Amino acid sequence: CPEFQVKPTEGVLPVGGSAIVTCYFNTIDEQVREPNLHIDFSDAENEGLAVATRVQRESVAIKAEAYQIKYVNFEGDETGCLDFGSQRVGATDRQEMVLANNGKYPVEFGFVVRKAATRDLFTVEPAEGV
Numbered sequence: 102c103p104e105f106q107v108k109p110t111e112g113v114l115p116v117g118g119s120a121i122v123t124c125y126f127n128t129i130d131e132q133v134r135e136p137n138l139h140i141d142f143s144d145a146e147n148e149g150l151a152v153a154t155r156v157q158r159e160s161v162a163i164k165a166e167a168y169q170i171k172y173v174n175f176e177g178d179e180t181g182c183l184d185f186g187s188q189r190v191g192a193t194d195r196q197e198m199v200l201a202n203n204g205k206y207p208v209e210f211g212f213v214v215r216k217a218a219t220r221d222l223f224t225v226e227p228a229e230g231v
Contacts, residue, residue: 106127132166133166140159211229
């Protein structure tokens with residue numbers, strides 16, 4: 102599977118020894134994978150596992166899921182804009198939007214007004230959540 106990489110892929114274990122084997126999972130697609138990792142082993146004299154009749158195989162099941170966060174849905178204005186229109190100085194207006202999590206897992210959210218000049222003009226409630 103190109104989504105999985107195992108390191109190291111070969112070696113010799115001394116009597117009473119052990120080795121740490123690391124399996125990496127990386128994908129750009131949303132998917133669930135459940136491949137088996139096969140470990141072939143033999144005595145150290147069977148270099149390169151050349152004699153097939155001396156090779157034994159063990160399998161390890163691997164499970165991995167890659168998911169995307171599909172999080173924001175704006176109800177009402179399809180442009181994703183909260184339009185307050187023209188406001189008289191000192192007036193307060195209120196607009197609402199709905200955030201909908203369309204994914205499989207909970208997501209955190211937080212609102213940030215990046216420009217200092219407008220930060221004090223807007224209040225978002227709740228400002229963050231899960």
